[in-house]
Amino acid sequence: MRTAYRAARVFDGVSGHATEDGAILVEDGRIASAGPVADLPAGTEITDLGDATLLPGLIDAHVHLVWSASAEPHELVERESPTLTALRCAANAALHLRAGVTTVRDVGATGGLSVDVARAVELGVLPGPRVVAAGRAIAMTGGxxxxxxxxxxxxxxxxxxxxxxxxxxATCIKLMASGGVYGHAEEPGSPQLTVEEMCAAVEEAHKAGRKVAAHAYSVAAIENALDAGVDSIEHGSFLDRATAGRMREQGTFLVPTMSVYAAMDAKGPELGTPDYVRRKTTEVLEASREAFRLAVDAGVPVAAGTDCGAPGHPHGTLREELRLMVEAGATPQQALRFGTSAAARLLGLEGEVGSLEPGKRADLLAVAGDPLQDVRALEGVLLVLRDGAEVARGPS
Ligand SMILES: [Zn+2]
Structure with missing residues (x-):
């Protein structure tokens, strides 16, 4: 089956600019061609989206599908049955699709539920984004x-x-290299899993062709994770220039998750988030923006991730992370690349998704207006396709 989508602009997720009056031809769930509408074969049936922008389906590289943004999501999950948590995962997955997020990486799920969600989506049992799942995150005792x-x-x-x-x-591995913001009796900066411990996990994951994400805040913890050869540093809020240089050399991604701190800072008081979470949020809020700027200046690869599911930060909020990236100094083009082609590379899916190129899966997002001028245009979702099938239609 062939269908073409036409829009005033097409951004392929890789280039620095959009194609004016562009079209994407979709055939059997994949992109057959991407370019000017004039290049479409004669007689092609076209869905005209008008003054809209077509771009690759967005990719959120850091989510927790078992959590639903409540004040203390961990305690909620502990109280309820695994069945209810699984249903919660399904509802959260649907929120991503409606926001144009067609791929997520789940970096820690109680009971490894994310693996089942990934499978359910793959089998067509559940409408949701494709899920790269770490299953259960690996922490030291009490980590x-x-x-x-x-x-x-x-x-x-x-x-x-x-x-x-x-x-x-599990199709990726998540390691806890330091303490964090959400958790009693731990500080974000304190190192946790050792280099030797992380090396063992990295060796196993890489042997199997899978990537490793490490949660790390302080330079000491980031350096440990880099010694072990992980593929991405999650959060990385206290990154310094020297360590950023090392990340660039090793090609290690930063996933800055700025939006989770902004959300917890803004909504913590009304949600009744515990004091220890609010104190630590204040400590990392500005630091995370500085780390992002440092990383971009140093040429560190960056992928967008939200940590959504955490207190006050619902699923389907990647556009918020991209908006904060622009606020912190990135261009809209950069932010959109971090949330599409760059994130696909981090997930090892660059041959399948993240850009609008012939042969890739037809994961498409159409929004009203021009997000390359104003990234807030991502709020105006008109149409979302996953594997060429319509999975959401706006307004979202
Ligand atoms: Zn997280």
Whole structure:
């Protein structure tokens, strides 16, 4: 089946500019061609979207589908049945699609539920974005987010944990290299899993062709993760220039998650978020913007991720992260690349999604207006396709 979509602008997710009066031809779920509307074969049936911009479906590289943005999502999940949590995951997945997010990477799910969500989407049982799932995150005993995963101590145990997550179907691995903002009795800066422990997990993941994400705030923790050879630093709020230089050299991505701090800062008081979360949010709020600027200046690869599901930060909010990137000094083109082609590279899906090129899966987003001028145009979702099938229609 062939269908063409025409819009005033087409942004391919890679270039620095859009094609005026462009069209995407979709055939059997994949992109057959992308370019000026004049190049379409004669007689092609066209859906004309008018004064809109077509771009690749967005990619959120850091979500927690088991959480629904409540004041203390971990305690909620602990109280409720796994079945209710699974239904919550399904509702959260749908929120991403409506916002034009067609791929997510889930970096920590209670009971490894994200693996089942990924499978359900793949089988067509559940409408949702394609999910790259870490299953259960791996933390040291009592380490950050142990409730989103499993605890393991010593290189052998961490190696086994990584092997078991992949055996259960995890398509990436998440390691906790430092303390965090959400969690009692821990500080974001304090290192957690050791270099030797992380090395073991990285070795196993890379042998299997999977990527490793490390949650790390301080320079000491980021350096540990870099020593171990991880593929991305999540948060990285206290990054300095020297360590940013090392990330660029190693090609390690930063996923800055600025929007989660903005959300917790703005909504924490009304939600009744605990004081310890609010204090630590204040500590990382500005630092995370500075880290993002440093990374962009140093040429560190950046992928957009939200940490949505965390307190006050609902699913389907990637556009908020992209808006904050522009506010922190990125161009809209850069921010859109971080949320499309760059994120696809981090997820190892660059051959499939993240750009509008022939042969790629037809994951498309159409928004009213021009997000290359004003990234807030991403709020005006008109149409979302995943694998060429219409999965949402605006206004969102
Ligand atoms: Zn997270």
């Amino acid at each position: 950050h987010g142990w409730f989103l995963g499993r605890e393991a101590d010593g290189p052998d145990a961490v190696r086994r944990a990584a092997r078991e997550e992949m055996k259960s179907g």
